[in-house]
Amino acid sequence: MNGLLKFITCGSVDDGKSTLIGHILYDSKLLYADQEKALLLDSKVGSRGGEIDYSLLLDGLMAEREQGITIDVAYRYFTTEKRSFIVADTPGHEEYTRNMAVGASFAQLAIILVDAKQGVLVQTRRHLRICSLMGIRHFIFAVNKMDLADYSQKRFEEISRSIRVLTEDLSLKHVTIIPVSATEGDNVTVKSDHMPWYQGETLLSCLEQTEVTEDEGSGFYMPVQRVCRPDHEFRGFQGQVESGTVTVGQSLTVLPGNETAKVKSILVGDRSSDQASVGQAVTIQLDREVDVSRGNVLTDQDQLPVSKEVKASILWMDEVPLKEGNDYLLKLGTRMLPAVVKRIEYQVDINTGEHLPAHEISKNEIASCLLEFSQRIPVDEFKRNKTLGELILIDRVSHMTSACGVVEQVENGDEKPYFEKGGLRAGGYIFEEFYFNLENAFLSRQKTKETTYRQGDVVSVSGDSFHYPDFFDVISLDDSVAVLVRNQTIQDIISLDDYSYSGLPILDERGFALKISSKEDLSNCLREFNDLGADNKIAFHNKWSKFETYRRIVCNENFWII
Structure with a gap:
């Protein structure tokens, strides 16, 4: 059995994202009896002519059902004979792009739905760029509503060519394109009799077989979440191991202070352990008193950067435009501190990927910016160390999330005049x-x-x-x-x-x-x-x-x- 797969569905409005996932749950017999009865009843009293409306399995808010669109991010856990899954069904409407970005931040794979009648739209391109920005490397393009396009092979190939141009522009390597009908079930969980010209896998089969490996990094590091001091004899540093392995007796460096000490003991939960590895929540006790607080990083990596200036790609989420010189609270790892947008390098054209000059960025636009922090902190490129390379900008007055993004380049802190x-x-x-x-x-x-x-x-x-x-x-x-x-x-x-x-x-x-x-x-x-x-x-x-x-x-x- 393959390991857990976390994936996201995204696309434009009414592309059939919720219907697709609902159909997988229904066909795979993954519903309890009362859930199935409620689905059949809700579908009959709805506006779908009495046919089963599979989207009702995910659209839980009353506003969603009334409008027939997804607003909130709906997470579902399900298991087949071959794999366990967590899926985030995200909104397609441009107004809720920030909700979609939240779902993308956790995913390893993205299902991008494309309406067979409309083809690739601006919102489809935006979602694909956001998924790529968030570090997703595996993509399945589900060309949906093939039943409304008369199951046309020619139409599918036209859309496939548009998709390949887009994926080549973003240098995406792991891409699969599948023609489906979420409403009728064609190529969702079973092969379609209406499209004998398609010889590939069904959507569910592709999900079950996709191999997604996480990069565990080249060494150990753990952002400190909390300092635990239950009595005067014990002082432990708590957090989740983000990379590598730590063992008792190992020498660690505290960043950004550069003090060193050896690991005296490791607690995994309430039990002592000789070592801990990626994904485990631990408490680490050092053999001597060093200056460690929330936001510091314990590491054995000599080359982990410490800087106060980075270049980052960000998705702007705020109604108020971003302007050069604006300052925010920045959340990176377990640290929060003031930061300023010193310069907007360029805005990314959603359609072409072209870099456009800009001095302000509007809601749902993507841009490259130069950020300066109020102090030097451990920070790294997102592609090298995910936890130390992903960030959010928070409005200092409203405390709303204004942007999310990733570090593309760490400015050398030693490059002084x-x-x-x-x-x-x-x-x-x-x-x-x-x-x-x-x-x-x-x-x-x-x-x-x-x-x-x-x-x-x-x-x-x-x-x-x-x-x-x-x-x-x-x-x-x-x-x-x-x-x-x-x-x-x-x-x-x-x-x-x-x-x-x-x-x-x-x-x-x-x-x-x-x-x-x-x-x-x-x-x-x-x-x-x-x-x-x-x-x-x-x-x-x-x-x-x-x-x-x-x-x-x-x-x-x-x-x-x-």
Whole structure:
């Protein structure tokens, strides 16, 4: 017997999704006697001419039955002799696309219904792209209502060609196309006598035989859901193992803090175990005290990224359009934190897949966006680590889900601008723009194309938010480095120990003017910095640096530039 298969039905309005699944349940004798009697009675009093209305097995809401459409996501569990299934029957109406996306997020396979008379529609294309976005890799296209198309082979082949063009555009590999009639039962659970030209499997047989394997990843990681401390002697970290295996004695790293410790004990439920693997809910106790809280990740993977900026493909679900600079609460793994949409890279054309320039995204549209988090967190590409690569954006006022999406690329957190020469290295944020969104009160940094500045490089001393003199010095107290800028050119990068005051303006690596106008000022500044404690670092910067000298605030369209 094959393992459990989780699948979804989707397509346009009135394509017959609920009817199809209802027919599978009815033909497979998977109904209790009272369910079957209720179905027959409801069908007789309905508007279907007394014929069995199989969709009533799934459309449970009164509004659904009155309108003859699916609104809510209906989950059903059933088992045949060869396999167990969980199916999500989802709405086809564009208004309920967000409901369909919820169903797609759990599925391993999608049945896309296509009306034989109407062919592939815009909503069909949208649903297919959403399923692909959510990581579904196995698809069955059920060309439905073949009875209304006179079981025409020619019509089926026309639609099949349209489907193949669409699947090639999305690079889908596991695709099956089946002609069916959900109402009459043709090719649903038994082969159809009306379509002898079709030699393939029935829909149910295809579901029973499809092999879907989950990628278990290359190592162990577990997002921490809860810290359990029943008494002063026990401190355990609870969550679900998302990848790999963990064993007692194994060395783990806590992200994003990078502290390490060994596994002292593992509890699976209330029983001790020497190891735990993917899918198990566990409590892990470490052999020493480390800083771990909800949202952290325990892992043995050296290359698991930690970043505060990602490129993500998202499905926008909110009535209010998405605009660049808007901020939200982001839910990723077990962590929730503020995030801002820094830039909309492009909008995806539902019909062609073309990337279109856009500065705002409307409801049910798909787009690629650059997101910045309020802090660095463990995050990975969806195709590598699903749990650390799927996210939702939540409106900070209404707490409604505004978007769902997946991480396509993690921006390298180490790709910062630097001044560099030999073994000397200092931060180079001085030439970057800092943007402040007035409406949402969010500050972000606009990266420059250059990430490394070296001796001899010509630099731009003017921008929207800064204007520096042609001759000045930059000193980085944290890195103990001095940079000499002469006539807009980096003349030299030297150790701070070799630097002496020359009478030129002195700035820090962020572009703040330092209140140093003599050798005595420089000596006092360096002495106070060397004596600096963690508690008075802010006071030191407030005393010695000044923002307004070379940086400024100007209003520019959606942003205030700092």
